[in-house]
Amino acid sequence: MRTFLMGLLLLLCAACSSDDGVTEEAAVVREVEVAFSPVGFGDAGYNDAILYGIQLSCKSHGFRLRMHCPQTVEEGWEVYQSWCARPDDGTERLFVFAAPEYEQRLRQSPPSLPAGKTVLQFETDAAIPGAATLSLEMYGAAYSLGRLVSQLVTSAAVVAANSVDPSLRHWTDGFRDGLREENAGFPLEVLYLSEQAVGGYDEAVECYRLAYSLYQQHGFVLPVAGGSNQGILQYTREHPDGIYTAGTDSDMSAYSTQVVASLVKRMDRIIEDYFARWQAEGGLEGHERYGLASDYVEVQLSERYGSFAQRLEEWKKQAIIKEEAYGKNQ
Numbered sequence: 001m002r003t004f005l006m007g008l009l010l011l012l013c014a015a016c017s018s019d020d021g022v023t024e025e026a027a028v029v030r031e032v033e034v035a036f037s038p039v040g041f042g043d044a045g046y047n048d049a050i051l052y053g054i055q056l057s058c059k060s061h062g063f064r065l066r067m068h069c070p071q072t073v074e075e076g077w078e079v080y081q082s083w084c085a086r087p088d089d090g091t092e093r094l095f096v097f098a099a100p101e102y103e104q105r106l107r108q109s110p111p112s113l114p115a116g117k118t119v120l121q122f123e124t125d126a127a128i129p130g131a132a133t134l135s136l137e138m139y140g141a142a143y144s145l146g147r148l149v150s151q152l153v154t155s156a157a158v159v160a161a162n163s164v165d166p167s168l169r170h171w172t173d174g175f176r177d178g179l180r181e182e183n184a185g186f187p188l189e190v191l192y193l194s195e196q197a198v199g200g201y202d203e204a205v206e207c208y209r210l211a212y213s214l215y216q217q218h219g220f221v222l223p224v225a226g227g228s229n230q231g232i233l234q235y236t237r238e239h240p241d242g243i244y245t246a247g248t249d250s251d252m253s254a255y256s257t258q259v260v261a262s263l264v265k266r267m268d269r270i271i272e273d274y275f276a277r278w279q280a281e282g283g284l285e286g287h288e289r290y291g292l293a294s295d296y297v298e299v300q301l302s303e304r305y306g307s308f309a310q311r312l313e314e315w316k317k318q319a320i321i322k323e324e325a326y327g328k329n330q
Contacts, residue, residue: 029091030279031064033083035076037099037201037226046226046249046265050098050122053271060272061279064091073101073198088116094278097121100165101198106131118283120274125166125330132284134270135167139174140292140316140323141263144299145222145246146178147315148261148308152244153219155187159207159232161200161225163192170326171224171248171263177322178315189218193225200225207231211243220244220260233259253302260305261312264298289327293320 034054037047058065070076076097083095093116097106100123111119111130119131127133149156158175160168172190179186191210193200207223208231214221215235221243223229229248236245236258247253247262270290278284290296299316301309 049267053268127287137291140319142174143178156220162194164197203228204231211235
């Protein structure tokens with residue numbers, strides 16, 4: 001499978017190097033290099049959405065593109081070090097760490113780069129000197145989902161990838177606060193697949209097994225575990241009279257009739273906007289946080305639950321206010 005995916009990436013790189021439809025001046029050469037998550041593609045979520053976004057931006061801007069799907073964080077870091085050592089030939093270069101797994105290494109060795117080189121790290125809670133960084137705050141979206149779920153079931157659970165990543169806590173806190181907005185005692189169980197900082201994102205089989213026990217105890221489960229989420233989705237697809245669930249990162253309504261809504265990160269829009277800024281300004285800098293009030297985070301109701309649309313809009317207004325307050329306390 002990995003061989004097939006690497007072949008696909010090579011084809012995409014060739015397509016992105018085409019000059020068809022590019023109106024940019026020939027004297028300006030720009031190149032983007034991307035290190036994807038070691039978890040790889042095929043999660044129908046975060047990583048696949050990033051790949052899709054890069055395809056769109058590639059076609060739109062016509063930059064040269066190098067893409068890497070390393071098997072480990074160390075392998076991805078070696079790719080970055082090779083990029084740093086590349087001599088200046090007048091090309092404007094952007095290196096993208098397209099996964100939070102690289103954040104710790106980048107904090108330990110923050111970039112000090114010459115003009116013409118820029119680093120962009122996805123999904124960090126705070127700024128990293130020398131790099132442009134961004135985070136997607138999911139508290140508000142999860143809060144809105146909690147309000148919805150509290151109308152459907154009497155108990156719920158969260159399955160998170162690990163207990164270390166602070167961004168996962170934001171999902172859990174928002175969901176809990178939404179559930180308990182009208183019922184302070186609403187039962188919520190939180191389970192973790194790993195105790196390691198980058199663990200738990202590739203445990204679909206374990207998630208499938210876990211879904212059975214959750215079915216015995218709860219009416220809804222929110223999976224926040226990357227590729228591991230596929231285990232929950234598969235179980236609910238095979239047992240359509242069991243627990244309800246939600247899509248995370250991308251719209252998952254097509255994967256199971258038990259998906260009531262999806263909390264969507266619009267990675268395609270983020271990538272397009274950031275690459276356009278880099279192209280226009282010749283660089284990127286600073287840290288930006290985007291939440292439910294932005295164009296980058298959405299709660300998408302599944303078709304069967306369209307009757308909640310008006311109420312969801314009302315909950316969204318409250319969610320945005322709560323999300324802002326929550327961010328100030330972090």
